[in-house]
Amino acid sequence: MKRHTRQGEVILSAIKTAGRPLTPLEIHELASKKIPRLGVATTYRHIKTLSESHQVVGVDYPGQPPRYEWADGQDKVHFACRACDKLFALEDTMEDTPPAKAPKGFKVQGFEVMLYGMCPECG
Ligand SMILES: [Zn+2]
Incomplete structure (x- = not known):
């Protein structure tokens, strides 16, 4: 044990x-x-x-x-490096508004955002 x-x-x-x-x-x-x-x-x-x-x-x-x-209780946005495939946690500085507007009849319950590009090691 x-x-x-x-x-x-x-x-x-x-x-x-x-x-x-x-x-x-x-x-x-x-x-x-x-x-x-x-x-x-x-x-x-x-x-x-x-x-x-x-x-x-x-x-x-x-x-x-x-x-x-x-699980530190912080909201996070993630960054994916396209070269090394690592995922990084970034501080969430976004407003709580979805980046797209849903048409009439759709009820948005959440959204996910991921940034991607090159990490400092690869870029
Ligand atoms: Zn990388």
Whole structure:
């Protein structure tokens, strides 16, 4: 039981310190540096537990692999680098108005924005 807690802590701290959404495999790679014999299935299990307890949130965009980031309660906008395929979390400075107007009869319940281009490392 204790070992599991430590694994969960290492995984959560990997997600926290990355400062950007990570794929489960990226999380696994980072956590493996601290826990060399960590299994991929174990990583997945911990990610699931962390997301069920709302410590991490899933980040899903069409055409992108599912990623996870620390649930720090801040609204975020994401930036996808087209060269290295990394996703970055940016501070949300947008107004809460959708960038498009829905025609009559449509009820807008939310919208998602993603910026993309080149990250500093690639650009
Ligand atoms: Zn990049």
